[in-house]
Amino acid sequence: MNVPADTDGTDSGGPEHPSASETAGHFLPAGTFAGKRVVVTGGGTGLGLEMSRGFAALGAHVIIPSRTEANQAAFLEEAQARGWQASGAQVDVREPDSVRRLADSILEEHGPVDVLVNNAAGNFVCPAERMSSNAWRAVLGIVLDGTFYCSKEFGKHMMADGRGGSIINIIATYAWTGMPGVVHSASAKAGVHAMGKTLAAEWARYGIRVNAIAPGPFESGGANKNLWPNEAVQERIRASVPLKRFATREEVAAQALWLASDAGQYVTGATITIDGGMSLGAGMMWEPGERVGRPKTGRSSEGGAS
Template identity: 65%
Template sequence: MSQSDPPEAIRFLAPDLFSGQVAVVTGGGTGLGLQISRGLAALGATVVIASRSAEHHQALLEEGDAAGWRVYSETVDVREADRVRELADRVVEKQGKVDILVNNAAGNFVCPAEKLSAKAWRAVLGIVLDGTFYCSRSFGRHMIAAGGGQMLNVLATYAWTGMPGVVHSASAKAGVLAMTRTLAVEWARHGIRVNAIAPGPFESKGAEANLWPSEEVREAILRGVPLGRFATPDEVASHALFLLSPACAYVNGEVFVQDGGASLGKGMWTPGDRVGRRKA
């Protein structure tokens, strides 16, 4: 699929589903964030993508211009609380409001815990945990003043299972899981819903470079997915868009898992095989 084609993620959703709404997507110029941004824009939302690198914004800005979407970009490091506050104020000043915040900005790589430097630990925690809180707090203040809105956080299933090699990311995502459920209860009285998605492995250049850099590693991960394949970014994005839609207006504080069954118990026997009993 070329970037000029309609996003696959919207094929099950009504046109203009998000018409009149303003959405902010952190890390919205690449990977999953890009597909969520494309879907929101194609369904009528005014989309503001925010990340550290302006280079990551260009492709979506060009596509949005060609497609007639309302897409804008802001450069920000979500680890800097003051800059995030200024971003939220600027977006509301320019767009009049903010209805949706997608906390997608993240950092991850595989490293044994005993070899992980303090700087590397702090970098991932800063982007994922601190950044999600700073964005939630700053945009949440505007949503509280406006009387409502919704937030969607991007987790990973190892937030509750743990996973060797990603202690930094697992710890940060576990914190975001707790944040999701805490804010869902605390801010519900303001008309704000806070939910999350927890994708399993999905096809992306970032994951390929950082999480399965060799075919051997890729195959090992695939063996743990009962469906036998990775998700596409569009499949994960469609899940996010559904959760942001009016169909889920009574869903609050939930985490939707989309991992092909990878996080489920695999049991002690091979599916389809009959296990014989040992004779006495």
């Protein structure tokens, strides 16, 4: 079983202004992104917020486009309190003209973008036979179309600038396994998975790296509400994870930061799975530590000679 890893606009991201050492940025050296400009779509809530905090704590100027200013408030307030460089912007990633205007305005106001994180997403559980066409289009529009429109517009600016850049897509492990109840999200994420590999191959000559992270279950108020709303469901999920716990937002966000940093500068077209071993099929045959193999009698289970 693989578990949806994304929700949109439902999680403020945790306690107000926690210690800076609690951001995902503490895994990398201070100043890792000093002087860099980073765009995180949907970067004001949930996992997007945690990635935004990590990039900002490491010196980047972080721009968080979203459809509503309300979803930007928590990060912008924290950034002001901490002295981080941060800006908000409005965009509907489903609309190519809106994305083009966003990319052009950021270039004009802040300069060329070094890192784009395609994080904007929407998800909910619904059996395929009950899913409306509007629900299908809404999720594919945000996840698949939005990722392409943003990659295209910001990618063109990276090409023109000549310094290259890094694009990171947020997908999920069910992009290649499928999962009941999320046919819209699984289909969209599978498309983004293929898109990222294609763009990585096409744009490598421009110095643009395109990678993805695929989280399994992680701690998120939005996911708790929409995907695993009670303790019984959460415990069943934990039992299926070899590490027997959910990831923290910081652990997931740290992988995006690493991919965008100079430490990942020779990595492109890759997908990092962050699921505590959930997709490995552990426990299908026996429990860890259980004795396995042929009997010590030297006889086969059918009674013949071993």
